Amino acid sequence: HRGDALFVLPQAGRKLSSLPADLAVAVEGGRVTGDIVRRFAxxxxxxxxxxxxxxxxxxxxxxxxxxxxxxxxxxxxxxMIAKVRGIDMDES
Structure with a gap:
């Protein structure tokens, strides 16, 4: 996954250093796919x-x-609907 994610970064106009620290570590470790990097961008x-x-x-x-x-x-x-319905039932 690492290569795919690193390939997507420049396409998304991002650098690894511009990602949040935890996400950058996950990219470096190969735990994040290119699709996730694209979705983040x-x-x-x-x-x-x-x-x-x-x-x-x-x-x-x-x-x-x-x-x-x-x-x-x-x-x-x-x-919310269940709460509203419950309130309506109590008032009847």
Whole structure:
């Protein structure tokens, strides 16, 4: 994976030294694919996602699972609906 990830970096307009330290170490160790590096560069273009990528635990989830935000939104939506429905049931 190391060669692939290092190949993608210049294509994304990035240098290894510009990545967060933990991600750079993972690239050097061959634990990160080029696809993950590409996804990181794409996500950094969005101000909201750039802010979220600043949190290591959130960055790991975002990069590991490209559907993470969708799953999180669905889970929160279901939870909110369940709470609202529970409140409505209590008031009846």
């Amino acid at each position: 794409e996500m950094e273009r969005s101000p909201l996602l750039r802010w979220l990528l600043g949190f290591r635990w959130f960055r790991e989830r975002l990069l590991a699972d490209d559907l993470f935000l969708a799953k999180l939104a669905m889970e929160m939506g279901v939870g």
